[in-house]
Amino acid sequence: SSLYAGKHPSSWPSSSGYFRFGFYPQGNGYSVGIWLVGRSENTTVWTANRDDPPVSSNATLEFTTQGRLLLRTEDGMEKIIANLTMSVSVDAASMSDTGNFMLYQNRTVVWESFNFPTDTILGGQNLSGSHNMLISSVSRSNHSSGPYLLRMQDDGNLVAYANNPAELDPSDAYWATMTNGWYFSVLNLNERGVLAMYSSPKFHQEKVLANLSATGNETMIIYRATLDPDGNFRLYSHQLERNTISHKWQILNDECDAKGQCGLNSYCSSRGKDTECYCYPGFTFIDENTKSLGCSQNFTIDGCAARKDLVIHYNITTLDNMSWAGDPYSVKPNLEKEDCKKACQEDCSCGGVLYSDPKSCRMYRLPLKYGKRHGNITTTAFIKFILGSTISPPPETSQILISEGNQSLILTMGLSLGSVTSLCFVIAICSFLLYRHRVQNYEKLSENKSSVLTEQFTLRSFTFDELDEATHGFQDELGKGSFGTVYKGILPGDGKSKTIAVKRLKKVNAGETDQLRTEMTVIGRTNHRNLVRLLGFCVEGSRKLLVYEYLGNGSLAYFLFNMNKRPVWKERARIALDVAK
Structure with missing residues (x-):
């Protein structure tokens, strides 16, 4: 059985016809995926090998007799759609009305698309175990991997990140359920529209994020939760009988809260439901059509590594109600606003400053990341940008012209100066030797006397x-x-x-x-x-x-004149005779 990109049959429908699996148009070619059929527009819910380029209209999708689902391109290349072990041989496939495409061996499911979500989960689908994340699409028409990720973490937290999933950093997180340690391990959307986290059977804990359970006779509703290209995780309901799509729930009320909306050196500003990206003063968009690439300066001079003869001219602009992410390389407390601005002006490493009360001056290097401007932010930003540079003139040097007539005079003066210097050197050496000789004689004299x-x-x-x-x-x-x-x-x-x-x-x-x-x-x-x-x-x-x-008893004078122990005259006479001997 085969499907063809450019001709009929190009897809396999579910029994109700609401879902289809096969080739769908993307860009300038075709991709293989699953979509929910709509009256005016289809909704793609899963894409195979999503980061591969689209294939041409001559590509085929074949369910081989060996039980393999292979994509064959026009140039003869083969791509496996479903990764199976060599011991597994598939004998049947089906597209279910839940939106799950399944492969069977002896009526046992050996592979299903629900285990490999891209940016969407449908009713009856989980995020858990090794298949615990959704990655947004680049846009609604380009289903390649985008810049946002939603992950059911091992610590029981459901977290949304900006950046590549292989390089997750806590500073890239912009939303979380804050349920660390609650043992949640599964995010489930059931067919009644209840989006909830569950713990393992051992703990039996539950946290409902959204409940859209249908009421009345409206039973023909399909629910899907999608991490959209703007980073917002939304819950939708598709009323099949009316052929309408309703947005029922989302994690972010301000889309600027999704980090990375506007790229480096730019900031996101929202007014109501409208958001817009702006470059900081002195910067321009790298690509006006793709503002998520961010902004750059017209000048690429590194102020700290510039040539010494290069004078760089800066300007600093003030933006109120600003914030951005990252750690400052320097924090200067107890500075007034103007002093904080001056500190950035004089520091070649400084690209921007966030100033907040009480007198906190935080200095950042470029590029500035995840900028946001909102009225409820009380921080003031100072943005420094390069106006241009000039080359400072070299110091003036006076030139001395020497004529042939006074060359002999200069030579004579040089020789005389050299002779005087040599004579002074000889006198200094002789004086030192004479001094050392006299010191030695004095030391010998002291030794001889002793x-x-x-x-x-x-x-x-x-x-x-x-x-x-x-x-x-x-x-x-x-x-x-x-x-x-x-x-x-x-x-x-x-x-x-x-x-x-x-x-x-x-x-x-x-x-x-x-x-x-x-x-x-x-x-x-x-x-x-x-x-x-x-x-x-x-x-x-x-x-x-x-x-x-x-003498422990003191001197003779002490004995003779001591008022308390004065000797008698007979003793005094004896002492006088003994001294005279």
């Missing part, structure tokens, strides 16, 4: 850092005299520390250093029970210190 003192008497040579640490930074002062100040300190030892008295001498000049050295030699060699013992010294540059053993 070594001589050590060799002349058995005193310990301390470093300044050792004594600074022993006295905790010279904090505990014991007394002060005309030659210096005495501090208490503690020297660490092998298992036992030693308390000392450190006398930090005032500045000693070069002549007094030799005298100090002589006194240290005498005191260091003297061992008298009435004299405090000198333990060591420190000589580091101008810093000179003497280290004595510490």
Whole structure:
């Protein structure tokens, strides 16, 4: 059995004649599908291989003896209409009065068009499982895949999206039943006109979206729910006896809510039932006849990547009651309107700004996506566009003309300047070497003095850092005299520390250093029970210190003149004799 695109028979009717399966005109050729027969216009409800180009009038559709439904084109190409496993052999086909085209094997349905919906479901048809979505047509006359999708999701939500179904993004959603977690898994339109979502048999939940159940004697009604080319999901009733089509229910009251109506860099504006697409100021439609392609600027200059000598001139236009989708690349809080506009003007990345109270300035890059303008939107938009560009003049450079007469003068001055520079360099090197030699001699002199003192008497040579640490930074002062100040300190030892008295001498000049050295030699060699013992010294540059053993009872002066513990005259006489020895 065969059907022919350009001659009779071109289709197989249902028993009532309300539905037909076969070739129907589309574009400049024919497509294979199912349609509801109308008195003035047919309504296509399913298309096979919808994204294939139309075939010529010489194409045939053959139901082969091997049980295959094949489309043969004029150039000999074959296209399978129904995908079946190799083990299945079809022996019958029928077009039902419900609009379902079915293939049978031994009176068992092995394939049906209801399982592969395009943009429409009919009474008795479901969206569920792996066949859970509708994709809109490009237009009412072009049934190729369009830009909108309705999906019965696994999370129990029925969601409408703009964009390709293979690239679904939550930001592309524009309508949803908001029934997440209710376990709905099936969208069903029954033959009485009830459109509802159902859960699996385990949960027995139901949510009715629309109920158009017929009343009275009007039984000849066919219901269909279609995701139309404008992105609105509508429920229709076809009264067959009257041959009328009525639109009964829809998901969107404002058609501009369907994202993508007007394409990139444009916005949708609605007044009542009328909607219109507009380009932003400074932009023009890519194709006036297909406004869904969006708009573009006349200038394609990237402000951030423009040549440095290129001056780009911008203008900013204000549009009230505007919104668009996407995430801003920058949000600047607490800015007044004019400051927000200025921030976009000065930012080469900024293509548009949405300003809303309280003082929120959100900056976006181009292209601007899903624009919408409506009176109930309180956001103000600033659109920046390029007016043109100019090339900035290069900086003026003065030219110096050199004649042959003064070339020798320039050469002489150059040589003289070079000689002076070299001489200054040599003087600097010699000065540095002389300074370093004197520093080394001074360091050797300090070392020699310390070594001589050590060799002349058995005193310990301390470093300044050792004594600074022993006295905790010279904090505990014991007394002060005309030659210096005495501090208490503690020297660490092998298992036992030693308390000392450190006398930090005032500045000693070069002549007094030799005298100090002589006194240290005498005191260091003297061992008298009435004299405090000198333990060591420190000589580091101008810093000179003497280290004595510490007397816990204080000095002789303290004993003699202490009002509380003054010694008797006999004891005083003994002390005087001992000192004189």
